[in-house]
Amino acid sequence: NIEPTINMSKYAIKEIFYTLQGEGNQAGRAAIFVRFAGCNLWSGREEDRAKAICNFCDTDFVGTDGTFGGKFQSAEILADHILQLWPSTLDVKKYIVFTGGEPLLQLDEALITALKKYDVEIAIETNGTIEVPIGIDWICMSPKPNTTILVTEGNELKFVFPQKDLNPESFKKLNFELYYIQPMDGPDLQSNIEKATQFCLENPQWRLSLQKHKILGLR
Secondary structure, eight states: OOOOOOOTTSEEEEEEEEEEOOSGGGTTOEEEEEEESOOSSOOSOGGGGGGSSSOOOOOOOSSSOSTTOEEESSHHHHHHHHHTTSOTTOOSOEEEEEESSOGGGTOOHHHHHHHHTSSEEEEEEEOSSSOOOTTOSEEEEOOOTTOOOOOOEEEEEEEEEOBTTBOGGGGTTSEEEEEEEEEOOSTTHHHHHHHHHHHHHHOTTSEEOOOHHHHHTOO
16 A cells, blocks of 8 residues: 555644535535545555556645645644634534545544534545544445455445446445445546446446536535
8 A cells, every 4th residue: 555645643634625515415515524635545646646556536635735724733723723614604513524535544533522522523535444433423435446445334335436346236235324326537427427327227226426516616
């Protein structure tokens, strides 16, 4: 595995932003997205993409130079920084999605505890190769080829489709509430949408997930 170059004594955050969740069962829900820097399946550098374990990622998770990004010395400081983005007029449970890169390289019990002091619901989007700490409310696992999956249960499994050397049917016996097929973005997107649609018709355990935030022009 390619190890991220992160000072693990701090939380390294690429970006934080307020938007609508665009994928899966929570699509359309207002959320604060917290994108950690670093991943264990790809360095994030284009020159490493071809030899990476996961080489189809479409996300920039390198560095800490994004919107509201930075390095944070403590869980309490980061929690306060995150929650500033939630509109003060919204008297509903705050929904925070941790993503990456791979969020479980950094998301720990200290940060979860700091956030749970407030009225928050915590979600993660993970590649499933690192065990999930206690306190996560919504687990979305997106498997990648040539990895050992340690997250075998959760709320939703999101399979980016198609993937070479990885069949979604090999995951259908895991203990997830919902199973989604998401067409892989890129130059073959329209063809992948058609293939994913046909797959869901033939395998009704799976639901089609489109990246609605991209359709709407959101982050």
